[in-house]
Amino acid sequence: xxxxxxxxxxxxxxxxxxxxxxxxxxxxxxxxxxxxxxxxxxxxxxxxxxxxxxxxxxxxxxxxxxxxxxxxxxxxxxxxxxxxxxxxxxxxxxxxxxxxxxxxxxxxxxxxxxxxxxxxxxxxxxxxxxxxxxxxxxxxxxxxxxxxxxxxxxxxxxxxxxxxxxxxxxxxxxxxxxxxxxxxxxxxxxxxxxxxxxxxxxxxxxxxxxxxxxxxxxxxxxxxxxxxxxxxxxxxxxxxxxxxxxxxxxxxxxxxxxxxxxxxxxxxxxxxxxxxxxxxxxxxxxxxxxxxxxxxxxxxxxxxxxxxxxxxxxxxxxxxxxxxxxxxxxxxxxxxxxxxxxxxxxxxxxxxxxxxxxxxxxxxxxxxxxxxxxxxxxxxxxxxxxxxxxxxxxxxxxxxxxxxxxxxxxxxxxxxxx
Ligand SMILES: Cc1ncc(COP(=O)(O)O)c(C=O)c1O
Numbered sequence: 001x002x003x004x005x006x007x008x009x010x011x012x013x014x015x016x017x018x019x020x021x022x023x024x025x026x027x028x029x030x031x032x033x034x035x036x037x038x039x040x041x042x043x044x045x046x047x048x049x050x051x052x053x054x055x056x057x058x059x060x061x062x063x064x065x066x067x068x069x070x071x072x073x074x075x076x077x078x079x080x081x082x083x084x085x086x087x088x089x090x091x092x093x094x095x096x097x098x099x100x101x102x103x104x105x106x107x108x109x110x111x112x113x114x115x116x117x118x119x120x121x122x123x124x125x126x127x128x129x130x131x132x133x134x135x136x137x138x139x140x141x142x143x144x145x146x147x148x149x150x151x152x153x154x155x156x157x158x159x160x161x162x163x164x165x166x167x168x169x170x171x172x173x174x175x176x177x178x179x180x181x182x183x184x185x186x187x188x189x190x191x192x193x194x195x196x197x198x199x200x201x202x203x204x205x206x207x208x209x210x211x212x213x214x215x216x217x218x219x220x221x222x223x224x225x226x227x228x229x230x231x232x233x234x235x236x237x238x239x240x241x242x243x244x245x246x247x248x249x250x251x252x253x254x255x256x257x258x259x260x261x262x263x264x265x266x267x268x269x270x271x272x273x274x275x276x277x278x279x280x281x282x283x284x285x286x287x288x289x290x291x292x293x294x295x296x297x298x299x300x301x302x303x304x305x306x307x308x309x310x311x312x313x314x315x316x317x318x319x320x321x322x323x324x325x326x327x328x329x330x331x332x333x334x335x336x337x338x339x340x341x342x343x344x345x346x347x348x349x350x351x352x353x354x355x356x357x358x359x360x361x362x363x364x365x366x367x368x369x370x371x372x373x374x375x376x377x378x379x380x381x382x383x384x385x386x387x388x389x390x391x392x393x394x395x396x397x398x399x400x401x402x403x404x405x406x407x408x409x410x411x412x413x414x415x416x417x418x
Contacts, residue, residue: 034332035324035400044401047381048409053187053215053361053397054385056241058313065316066243069309082308089311090299092318093248096326098223102297103256105249106306106314110214111138113233113249114181116301117210118142120259121178125151129179130172132157132164132193134186136212143181162352164193166201173205180207184232185215188387189352190361190397192216199228208255214238217248218321219360219399220330224250231255236310239399241317245310251298265304270295329400333360336398336407343411344396347418352393363387363395368417380413 027036043049043057058066065085072081086106094101107113118129129143133156146152155172157164169180180202185192195211202209208230216222217232218239224232232250236242251259261268269282273291282292294300321329337360344364345351351364366373370389377384387393396410 032403032405033401034403035328037320037324038401038403040320041401044406047383048406049383050396050398050402050406050410051383051385052239052399053190053395054238055244056218056238056399058241058243059317059320061320062242062313062317065312066309069312082306082311085308085312085315086302086306089246089248089315089318092315092322096318096322097217097248097250098225098227099250100225100253102299103251103253105251105298105301106311107233107247107249107301108245108307109247110136110212110233110235111142112247113231114139114210114212115142116249116262117179117208117231117251117259118146118181119262121208123150123152123178126153127176127178128153128155128174129181130155130157130169130177130207131181132169132183133159134162134164134188134191135181135183136187139181139183139212159191161354162189162191163354164191166194166197169198169201170205173202173207175206177205177207179210181210181212183212183215185213185219185359185361187215187361188393188395189354189357189363190215190359190395191354191357192359195229196227199230203228214247215361216359218326218329219333220358221326225252231259236314236317240314240321242314243310243317245307246314248314249298249301251301256296256298256300261301261303263303267303267305268294268300324400332400333398333402334358336360336402336404337362339404340396340398340407340410343407344414347411347414349414349418360399361395361397363393366392366394366414366417368392373417377413380409382410382413384410 027039029036038044040059041057049057072078089106090104091101094104129152131139143154147154157168157172182193184195199209210231211229213232214234217234230252233247234240235247237244266282269292271278271280271293272282274283275289341351341353341362344362349364353362370386385395387395
């Protein structure tokens with residue numbers, strides 16, 4: 001499928017969800033398939049998949065885009081197609097999440113986004129970074145390393161019964177705070193913190209905010225510009241359904257000069273001066289005759305080649321999300337998650353996800369012997385995650401392709417264990 005074909009295929013023509021056209025024909029909104037997308041997600045049919053917070057299955061359109069890319073590399077008929085896919089993925093990400101394409105870079109993982117920001121701030125001993133206790137474990141490993149080796153202080157805002165209160169950040173931020181870094185929706189109990197309020201507080205104190213949005217983007221309408229967040233990053237392999245190997249990074253335009261790239265490669269070179277004049281890109285040449293002009297937009301963080309197959313998949317899956325609609329996804333999954341949470345609580349399990357939480361993730365204490373529980377879940381073909389084995393947490397997540405029957409299947413499975 002050419003780029004133009006795919007773009008036009010992914011564009012919603014008009015009409016209601018009930019009349020939504022997918023590659024598989026007219027998918028009606030039914031009780032079994034409220035958003036008309038199950039045909040795109042075979043994973044939803046061969047098991048009860050309640051595990052997108054771990055990794056989202058890719059839809060057919062993304063699979064087709066990945067195969068088309070692989071086929072192209074077999075024959076190498078159109079060497080520019082990978083660059084077109086890159087532009088398309090960046091543009092789709094920017095449009096869907098309220099950014100300018102110049103503010104978006106395609107990185108490898110979520111961790112890359114936070115590392116670029118932290119490394120680009122030129123921290124000095126005595127500076128501090130404020131996080132909350134529910135931030136991703138990988139962040140702690142990075143920031144504790146900086147604390148131990150470079151004298152950067154890590155300040156941790158505690159949670160209160162699984163909730164992060166924005167006002168609790170106030171006393172942790174001071175003149176040496178260089179960054180507030182949070183997971184907008186955390187991966188442990190799915191609590192979604194009030195990012196807009198946090199940004200207002202941090203900015204009033206002169207501090208920048210990085211948001212790890214990997215558990216949030218794709219679950220509800222988001223406008224990163226209006227949220228006011230300075231930096232954000234989300235890998236494609238969860239709620240963006242693009243698979244592993246690429247992540248969308250947002251940096252507000254005003255910070256582009258301040259955050260210098262922390263690694264270098266040919267990708268940053270916009271133009272090169274050769275003995276015969278300025279040329280685009282990086283021709284083979286001899287130092288010291290060359291002079292470079294570097295990229296100045298967010299694409300300067302794309303320092304080298306990307307995993308273009310993954311990029312093509314992401315472009316396609318973002319197109320699908322746009323077609324389905326983030327508001328529709330939110331309106332479908334949030335009530336389903338509330339139903340799931342209430343059902344689990346009614347069975348008598350201790351639920352860690354706060355009531356009224358605005359994210360499609362629920363975690364609770366299952367109290368079972370883990371190996372046997374995993375065996376039974378595998379036998380029942382139900383996919384969920386386990387967290388914090390000492391506390392025996394089960395994490396369940398519902399996404400656009402789940403339905404009430406999926407939720408009921410899990411509740412039926414849990415009933416004898418309660
Ligand atoms: C909140 C959060 N941040 C970061 C990550 C890690 O993402 P990546 O592997 O893309 O760096 C995860 C993975 O589960 C996560 O849930």
